[in-house]
Amino acid sequence: MSSGNTAVMPWRPSGKRRSLASPGMRTAAQRGHEVRRLRDMLRAAVQGGRYPDGQLPGEAELMAAHRASRATVREALSLLRAEGLIERVQGIGTHAVVRPADERLVEAHGVIRPDQHSLLNRRTRPRLLDRSEIAAPAVVADRLGVPAGTPCLRLEYVALHQEEPVWLATNYALFPEAARLRDCPFVTDWYALMADAGVEFGQSEFIIGAEPADPLVAAVLGIAPGAPVLVTEQTIADPAGRLFDLAFIHTRADRFRFVSRGTRVPGREA
Amino acid sequence: MSSGNTAVMPWRPSGKRRSLASPGMRTAAQRGHEVRRLRDMLRAAVQGGRYPDGQLPGEAELMAAHRASRATVREALSLLRAEGLIERVQGIGTHAVVRPADERLVEAHGVIRPDQHSLLNRRTRPRLLDRSEIAAPAVVADRLGVPAGTPCLRLEYVALHQEEPVWLATNYALFPEAARLRDCPFVTDWYALMADAGVEFGQSEFIIGAEPADPLVAAVLGIAPGAPVLVTEQTIADPAGRLFDLAFIHTRADRFRFVSRGTRVPGREA
Numbered sequence: 001m002s003s004g005n006t007a008v009m010p011w012r013p014s015g016k017r018r019s020l021a022s023p024g025m026r027t028a029a030q031r032g033h034e035v036r037r038l039r040d041m042l043r044a045a046v047q048g049g050r051y052p053d054g055q056l057p058g059e060a061e062l063m064a065a066h067r068a069s070r071a072t073v074r075e076a077l078s079l080l081r082a083e084g085l086i087e088r089v090q091g092i093g094t095h096a097v098v099r100p101a102d103e104r105l106v107e108a109h110g111v112i113r114p115d116q117h118s119l120l121n122r123r124t125r126p127r128l129l130d131r132s133e134i135a136a137p138a139v140v141a142d143r144l145g146v147p148a149g150t151p152c153l154r155l156e157y158v159a160l161h162q163e164e165p166v167w168l169a170t171n172y173a174l175f176p177e178a179a180r181l182r183d184c185p186f187v188t189d190w191y192a193l194m195a196d197a198g199v200e201f202g203q204s205e206f207i208i209g210a211e212p213a214d215p216l217v218a219a220v221l222g223i224a225p226g227a228p229v230l231v232t233e234q235t236i237a238d239p240a241g242r243l244f245d246l247a248f249i250h251t252r253a254d255r256f257r258f259v260s261r262g263t264r265v266p267g268r269e270a
Numbered sequence: 271m272s273s274g275n276t277a278v279m280p281w282r283p284s285g286k287r288r289s290l291a292s293p294g295m296r297t298a299a300q301r302g303h304e305v306r307r308l309r310d311m312l313r314a315a316v317q318g319g320r321y322p323d324g325q326l327p328g329e330a331e332l333m334a335a336h337r338a339s340r341a342t343v344r345e346a347l348s349l350l351r352a353e354g355l356i357e358r359v360q361g362i363g364t365h366a367v368v369r370p371a372d373e374r375l376v377e378a379h380g381v382i383r384p385d386q387h388s389l390l391n392r393r394t395r396p397r398l399l400d401r402s403e404i405a406a407p408a409v410v411a412d413r414l415g416v417p418a419g420t421p422c423l424r425l426e427y428v429a430l431h432q433e434e435p436v437w438l439a440t441n442y443a444l445f446p447e448a449a450r451l452r453d454c455p456f457v458t459d460w461y462a463l464m465a466d467a468g469v470e471f472g473q474s475e476f477i478i479g480a481e482p483a484d485p486l487v488a489a490v491l492g493i494a495p496g497a498p499v500l501v502t503e504q505t506i507a508d509p510a511g512r513l514f515d516l517a518f519i520h521t522r523a524d525r526f527r528f529v530s531r532g533t534r535v536p537g538r539e540a
Binding site for chain 2: 032035036045048067100102106209210211216217220227231253262
């Protein structure tokens with residue numbers, strides 16, 4: 001990939017250039033880096049829907065486009081297959097299994113009306129696992145700033161999109177909001193439920209991490225144990241800033257990604 | 271957990287309450303849900319640094335605080351141990367292994383000056399893996415909106431914090447920015463490099479997903495294959511909106527979480 005072939009690299013290498021060794025002298029570590037870089041690029045293309053109909057180019061084309069050896073291309077494809085992102089069908093070729101929904105964080109926070117095509121715009125339906133009143137466990141109470149044992153509603157559901165589980169959420173909501181969330185039909189998504197129940201909110205906070213699905217989460221989401229999952233801890237505050245909901249959300253990483261944008265304010269030093 | 275014990279649940283259950291079966295009648299699935307919920311709460315407490323000195327309460331205290339059986343507490347702790355988040359030391363108890371850095375997304379985008387304590391405030395140093403000029407591979411060129419083969423700088427590094435790898439980033443930068451990024455000393459973090467190199471930017475976009483570390487990423491980050499990793503695809507635009515950088519970033523989920531806040535604009539319907 002960094003071959004120094006001037007026929008395809010028509011500019012003068014800088015004096016500070018640090019080349020990889022020539023192809024014949026690649027170490028195992030360098031080969032590993034090449035496979036990893038190619039895998040990153042192909043994953044971005046597959047997940048970003050950049051191949052028409054999800055059909056990946058053939059090996060020869062990938063080798064040319066990425067100046068990679070056949071072995072490197074095959075190893076990168078094999079990693080994507082192991083992730084479940086692509087499938088190879090004999091005689092037809094390699095194609096993307098599914099493209100994840102890329103959802104803007106502002107929409108996920110519910111603070112703007114989601115785009116018409118967003119999964120978050122009433123396009124999921126809940127499979128309810130639990131909607132019962134409990135005494136807030138210590139951790140929940142501590143996070144929401146109330147005494148342990150304060151009554152709360154535990155509302156737990158799997159969000160289905162086209163009958164397929166996408167995320168699993170356990171909400172712990174305080175009263176008085178809890179009463180409205182308990183008594184209102186839960187038809188599509190959480191923000192629709194809040195709106196239908198007349199529950200106003202002012203701010204949402206996410207803490208976003210990742211986990212390999214343990215057997216319990218895997219069983220609920222219908223994925224293999226070890227499959228990648230985004231874990232989001234959400235708190236929701238009312239317009240006055242009082243926290244009234246804490247949620248733990250496990251989202252299939254093969255079906256969902258968060259999109260976030262930051263814009264620099266001119267004249268404000270970063 | 272939903273025992274209906276009025277001594278600790280001093281409000282009247284609603285008519286719509288849907289209780290779990292009583293403890294003696296729990297199905298395996300219900301037991302699984304209880305373990306998972308407790309694990310979610312304990313993970314939030316451990317990662318959020320809510321236990322003084324990272325020391326977890328003993329089993330009896332956890333049982334009481336969460337109204338859980340000993341078996342449920344033990345299974346939840348065992349899942350956290352399997353994730354590498356807690357350790358048990360004979361005779362001392364169970365403690366958090368490490369608390370991840372929770373970094374605000376706006377700081378991660380580099381659009382505001384990071385908090386003094388932020389990992390992103392010149393508190394990492396790079397171990398450079400590559401800084402060489404290459405012809406932009408097809409996927410990179412397509413994403414940046416330039417012809418395949420356009421010269422670019424590949425700048426790849428591991429971000430170290432206290433000598434420990436936290437993330438691995440591969441940047442593909444176009445010229446003219448690439449020349450300045452190539453020739454400037456890379457001392458702490460990416461945004462410091464951009465500032466030192468005099469590279470102005472206007473917007474940053476992240477697409478955030480998750481992956482289990484494959485053996486290649488695991489080797490570079492010093493973690494076990496299968497360990498959870500946040501994958502971020504970043505594009506950076508100049509003040510005029512022209513994209514000049516694409517990066518693939520693999521971040522240890524046991525060391526780093528993203529924090530995002532959304533505030534509802536009053537009078538603007540969500």
